[in-house]
Amino acid sequence: MDTIHPQKIAQGGPLVRFADVTKSYGDLTVLDRLNLDIEQNEMVSIIGPSGSGKTTVLRVLMTLETINDGVIYVDGEPLTHMPKGTGLEFASEKYLRDRRSKIGMVFQQFNLFPHMTALQNCVEAPMKVLGLSRDQAEDRALDLLKLVGMEEKKDHHPSRLSGGQQQRVAIARALAMRPKVMLLDEVTSALDPEVIGEVLNVIRSLNSEHSLTMIMVTHQMGFAREISDRVCFFYEGKIAEQGTPDQLFDDPQNERTKQFLHAVLDAN
Amino acid sequence: MSYWEFLAEYLPKLASGALMTIGVMICATLLAAAISILFGLMRLSRNWAFQGPATVYIEFFRGTSLLVQLYWIYYVLPLMGLTLTPFVSGVLALGLNFGAYGAEIVRGGIQSVPRGQWEAARALNLSVSQQMRSIIIPQTFPIVLPPVANLTVELLKATALVALISAVDLMFVAKQINATTWLSAQTFGTALLIYYVMARIALIPFLRWLEVLAARKVGKA
Numbered sequence: 001m002d003t004i005h006p007q008k009i010a011q012g013g014p015l016v017r018f019a020d021v022t023k024s025y026g027d028l029t030v031l032d033r034l035n036l037d038i039e040q041n042e043m044v045s046i047i048g049p050s051g052s053g054k055t056t057v058l059r060v061l062m063t064l065e066t067i068n069d070g071v072i073y074v075d076g077e078p079l080t081h082m083p084k085g086t087g088l089e090f091a092s093e094k095y096l097r098d099r100r101s102k103i104g105m106v107f108q109q110f111n112l113f114p115h116m117t118a119l120q121n122c123v124e125a126p127m128k129v130l131g132l133s134r135d136q137a138e139d140r141a142l143d144l145l146k147l148v149g150m151e152e153k154k155d156h157h158p159s160r161l162s163g164g165q166q167q168r169v170a171i172a173r174a175l176a177m178r179p180k181v182m183l184l185d186e187v188t189s190a191l192d193p194e195v196i197g198e199v200l201n202v203i204r205s206l207n208s209e210h211s212l213t214m215i216m217v218t219h220q221m222g223f224a225r226e227i228s229d230r231v232c233f234f235y236e237g238k239i240a241e242q243g244t245p246d247q248l249f250d251d252p253q254n255e256r257t258k259q260f261l262h263a264v265l266d267a268n
Numbered sequence: 269m270s271y272w273e274f275l276a277e278y279l280p281k282l283a284s285g286a287l288m289t290i291g292v293m294i295c296a297t298l299l300a301a302a303i304s305i306l307f308g309l310m311r312l313s314r315n316w317a318f319q320g321p322a323t324v325y326i327e328f329f330r331g332t333s334l335l336v337q338l339y340w341i342y343y344v345l346p347l348m349g350l351t352l353t354p355f356v357s358g359v360l361a362l363g364l365n366f367g368a369y370g371a372e373i374v375r376g377g378i379q380s381v382p383r384g385q386w387e388a389a390r391a392l393n394l395s396v397s398q399q400m401r402s403i404i405i406p407q408t409f410p411i412v413l414p415p416v417a418n419l420t421v422e423l424l425k426a427t428a429l430v431a432l433i434s435a436v437d438l439m440f441v442a443k444q445i446n447a448t449t450w451l452s453a454q455t456f457g458t459a460l461l462i463y464y465v466m467a468r469i470a471l472i473p474f475l476r477w478l479e480v481l482a483a484r485k486v487g488k489a
Contacts, residue, residue, distance in 0.1 A: 062390075064387050064390060064391065093396075097393060100390075100391075100393040101393045104391070111382075111384035112388075115406045115407055125392035129398075177392060177393065
């Protein structure tokens with residue numbers, strides 16, 4: 001394999017950069033030489049048909065899965081790779097552990113820890129990973145639980161919370177690590193229709209009041225349109241089209257985008 | 269001789285045998301528990317240096333007879349220069365044998381924790397050992413405890429085999445009494461009763477209590 005040389009990312013440059021990233025499972029290519037920059041404080045929505053690689057974008061950025069080719073940069077330095085001589089090699093677990101906390105993720109299925117209360121879910125990693133004292137971690141967690149409107153349920157186990165409530169705790173749990181970028185993976189897809197709104201409201205306030213950098217994979221077209229700075233339409237592991245919500249939803253250029261929007265908007 | 273007279277005469281002896289049974293049972297359970305956790309985790313390792321030996325160990329001890337293993341440890345090891353007391357041999361054979369079954373329960377328990385739990389723990393940047401200790405292992409307790417309870421009761425009853433290598437346990441004492449009195453029905457009937465009381469009155473409620481405790485820990489009770 002040729003030596004990969006790291007790109008120089010200027011101060012104030014993109015917070016996240018996918019540079020020619022390829023991910024495949026055997027013969028199936030899920031991400032096909034993907035190039036994508038996410039700017040500081042940007043809210044980017046990723047839409048597209050299932051199997052288009054949307055969720056994989058988030059999973060490889062969270063380092064839940066390794067990539068086959070290309071490099072992902074976060075906060076000015078390579079994430080999936082680490083320097084070796086003048087080039088790069090795949091990152092070791094230790095290298096990743098020093099950087100992974102910059103990224104936070106919220107899952108479709110919430111994945112709260114069932115043996116812990118809402119509060120415990122939010123203090124576990126800040127104490128163990130960031131080295132906060134229990135008091136510091138609890139203060140931070142309570143602030144965040146308040147932010148997502150779950151302060152009163154702090155001592156409840158996930159089994160006693162509704163889906164929407166669990167997802168709000170999961171958002172607080174991810175925020176407690178103070179990530180520089182938040183990944184939201186179809187966070188309302190597993191929710192009953194009547195509680196989707198409460199989760200969207202939390203995301204809305206994070207975006208408007210806390211100007212967090214977020215990448216959101218979603219099927220909620222209306223919400224994506226309302227909240228995003230940019231919308232990317234994925235097709236077969238590539239960005240087929242991207243632009244501001246108005247451009248993409250009102251005046252799509254790509255045939256695939258038109259078909260997709262037609263199908264989902266008709267269904268609604 | 270009435271049954272009451274029989275009890276008055278032989279119950280103290282049977283009780284001292286029962287104490288030995290309890291001793292073997294507790295030591296063997298502790299050994300089996302340690303082996304279960306160690307080999308259960310090794311079985312899950314992606315590293316062949318760990319996974320290989322664990323697989324061979326489990327296959328061997330599950331695939332051969334406990335009685336033969338017991339005889340090996342007590343009668344064959346001395347030929348190789350290692351002589352063990354009946355008590356130690358019994359504990360070793362039972363611990364090694366039940367540890368092999370326990371290791372599979374541990375492996376299954378860990379594997380039954382949903383993948384999303386690992387991913388959430390990793391996304392929070394917990395180290396692999398932190399993921400295991402604070403997220404995965406606590407969730408396996410409610411899953412593994414029912415089969416573990418089964419196995420522990422099995423182990424209690426299997427301790428009777430150590431009588432065959434002359435450890436003076438409940439079964440050994442019962443056989444002695446039977447040989448001198450020929451009151452077989454009273455002797456073995458009482459032995460059965462004592463095993464039943466140990467299992468039903470002491471062990472099973474204790475294990476049940478552990479299950480409830482574990483379920484409460486995950487907020488299910």
